[in-house]
Amino acid sequence: MQEFLQLVVSGIATGAIFASLALALVLIYNAMGLVNFAQGEMAMFAAFIAYTLINHGMSFWIAFPVTMVLAFGGGILIQRIVIKPVERAPVLTLVIITLGLATLVNGFAGFIWGYVPRYFGSPFSSDSIDLGGVFLNERDLGVIGVSGLVLLAVYLLLQHTTVGLTLRAAAHHPEASRLLGVHVSWMLALGWGLASAVGAVSGMMVAPILLLEPNMMQTIIIYAFAAAVLGGIESPLGAVVGGLVVGVVINLAGAYIPNAGDLQLAFGLGIIILVLILKPNGLFGRAATRRV
Amino acid sequence: MTALLELENVRAGYGPTSVLHGVSLEVPDGSVVSLLGANGAGKTTTLRAITGGVRWTGDIRFAGRSLRRSPTEDIVRRGIAHVPEGRGICTELTVDENLRLGAHLRQDKAEVKKDYARVFEYFPVLKERRRLSASTLSGGEQQMLALARALLMRPRLMLLDEPSLGLAPMVVRSIFEIIRSINRTSKVAVLLVEQNARIALDLSTTTYVLEVGRVAVHGASAELQGDESVRRSYLGY
Numbered sequence: 300m301q302e303f304l305q306l307v308v309s310g311i312a313t314g315a316i317f318a319s320l321a322l323a324l325v326l327i328y329n330a331m332g333l334v335n336f337a338q339g340e341m342a343m344f345a346a347f348i349a350y351t352l353i354n355h356g357m358s359f360w361i362a363f364p365v366t367m368v369l370a371f372g373g374g375i376l377i378q379r380i381v382i383k384p385v386e387r388a389p390v391l392t393l394v395i396i397t398l399g400l401a402t403l404v405n406g407f408a409g410f411i412w413g414y415v416p417r418y419f420g421s422p423f424s425s426d427s428i429d430l431g432g433v434f435l436n437e438r439d440l441g442v443i444g445v446s447g448l449v450l451l452a453v454y455l456l457l458q459h460t461t462v463g464l465t466l467r468a469a470a471h472h473p474e475a476s477r478l479l480g481v482h483v484s485w486m487l488a489l490g491w492g493l494a495s496a497v498g499a500v501s502g503m504m505v506a507p508i509l510l511l512e513p514n515m516m517q518t519i520i521i522y523a524f525a526a527a528v529l530g531g532i533e534s535p536l537g538a539v540v541g542g543l544v545v546g547v548v549i550n551l552a553g554a555y556i557p558n559a560g561d562l563q564l565a566f567g568l569g570i571i572i573l574v575l576i577l578k579p580n581g582l583f584g585r586a587a588t589r590r591v
Numbered sequence: 592m593t594a595l596l597e598l599e600n601v602r603a604g605y606g607p608t609s610v611l612h613g614v615s616l617e618v619p620d621g622s623v624v625s626l627l628g629a630n631g632a633g634k635t636t637t638l639r640a641i642t643g644g645v646r647w648t649g650d651i652r653f654a655g656r657s658l659r660r661s662p663t664e665d666i667v668r669r670g671i672a673h674v675p676e677g678r679g680i681c682t683e684l685t686v687d688e689n690l691r692l693g694a695h696l697r698q699d700k701a702e703v704k705k706d707y708a709r710v711f712e713y714f715p716v717l718k719e720r721r722r723l724s725a726s727t728l729s730g731g732e733q734q735m736l737a738l739a740r741a742l743l744m745r746p747r748l749m750l751l752d753e754p755s756l757g758l759a760p761m762v763v764r765s766i767f768e769i770i771r772s773i774n775r776t777s778k779v780a781v782l783l784v785e786q787n788a789r790i791a792l793d794l795s796t797t798t799y800v801l802e803v804g805r806v807a808v809h810g811a812s813a814e815l816q817g818d819e820s821v822r823r824s825y826l827g828y
Binding site: 461464465476478479481483 | 642644662663664667668672673675679680681682683684688691692693695696740744
């Protein structure tokens with residue numbers, strides 16, 4: 300039982316990382332009706348920026364918000380320069396463009412920092428806390444806490460501010476929003492900025508667990524896709540719940556199914572396929588309705 | 592009265608299909624003008640041209656300034672509230688969030704509060720359903736929400752695209768009463784597109800009748816109402 304609880308908590312920690320990246324995917328999905336295949340690479344790039352800042356003597360807790368701000372600006376720039384010119388292009392064009400962007404960001408990171416994995420120190424101690432016989436890793440709790448705060452901040456921004464309201468309106472009802480004076484195009488850019496900043500959190504939380512290198516996010520993004528699809532690709536809350544579920548399931552499966560370590564990624568993809576077959580709108584997605 | 596909105600020889604269309612072939616009309620400040628005509632005559636396109644939803648040539652001036660090349664967002668910020676065909680309700684949001692979107696650009700918080708009170712006086716049902724998703728409203732309630740939201744923008748001109756569409760006669764009557772009252776008490780000018788000619792002629796002072804993208808007849812609503820040949824040939828009643 301104790302081992303089970305420990306596995307659940309560390310699963311939630313991994314899941315919190317998936318949740319951040321999944322939320323980033325959902326934010327952009329809502330803004331352009333398409334997942335951003337470059338989301339993981341953008342998060343990896345942000346982790347490298349944090350790494351560089353820390354290497355230049357900045358503490359992690361200063362580098363963290365600075366990186367988020369830089370990622371936010373980067374997301375807006377990418378939307379303005381790369382996405383906006385092809386806004387009205389067919390979906391397939393956009394898919395190719397974000398795939399191209401992923402390759403570009405990956406290659407650029409390799410060009411600057413190389414492909415040798417680097418050690419990225421964790422901001423949390425590796426001690427354990429004894430909670431009535433259940434030993435909880437402080438790193439896990441730290442990841443849960445930081446991701447939780449960021450997700451809460453995004454929730455408050457979206458649900459309880461005027462900017463959040465216009466952002467949601469612009470994403471779901473661009474024509475109606477324009478008629479209410481919402482600058483829709485800038486709101487979409489803002490969505491990219493926000494997604495990029497949230498994604499950066501996942502990059503900075505993953506880097507100390509894996510090693511930092513340009514391909515670091517390539518498995519994480521699969522889990523994030525699984526989380527977003529499980530939650531319902533349009534639902535921010537769904538992304539978070541989906542992330543936690545995927546994190547816990549994978550952690551438990553890895554521990555209790557013999558030799559499942561090799562199959563973990565297959566679990567992620569399996570979740571995507573199962574959800575798409577059994578419940579295509581996910582846990583929190585609304586069924587697409589059409590009036591006739 | 593000076594013209595708040597002027598259209599001068601406006602031509603517009605969608606891609607190679609042209610819909611408006613030189614429409615000229617005026618909406619005096621504070622007045623109600625109706626725009627009638629058969630399906631496909633260009634009524635909706637005229638409204639869309641005004642708020643920049645379709646490309647046009649000629650000239651459209653609002654409060655003396657041309658709207659040429661202004662994006663939709665900036666046009667409505669100058670004081671035009673457009674309740675489009677289909678009402679433009681954000682069904683992903685709650686009733687309250689829709690209303691907040693109407694007022695989201697305003698800084699005069701005290702006045703916004705007064706406007707909320709007035710809106711809820713006109714449409715008590717919206718107050719009851721504030722927290723509900725706008726998708727749960729009936730057609731008539733959605734039309735009320737669209738009007739309420741437009742009112743919260745505190746516009747100088749409202750463009751209403753078929754507010755009676757799909758509504759029961761009773762609901763239509765009460766909505767038109769409220770439009771009349773909004774026009775009188777808030778001095779908001781209204782350009783009203785309608786299929787229901789009788790009720791539109793009743794409400795408006797001036798009427799334009801469109802036929803295949805051109806103004807076929809225009810004049811005082813009371814006169815057109817009394818002119819049997821006009822009624823027969825253009826208004827169908």
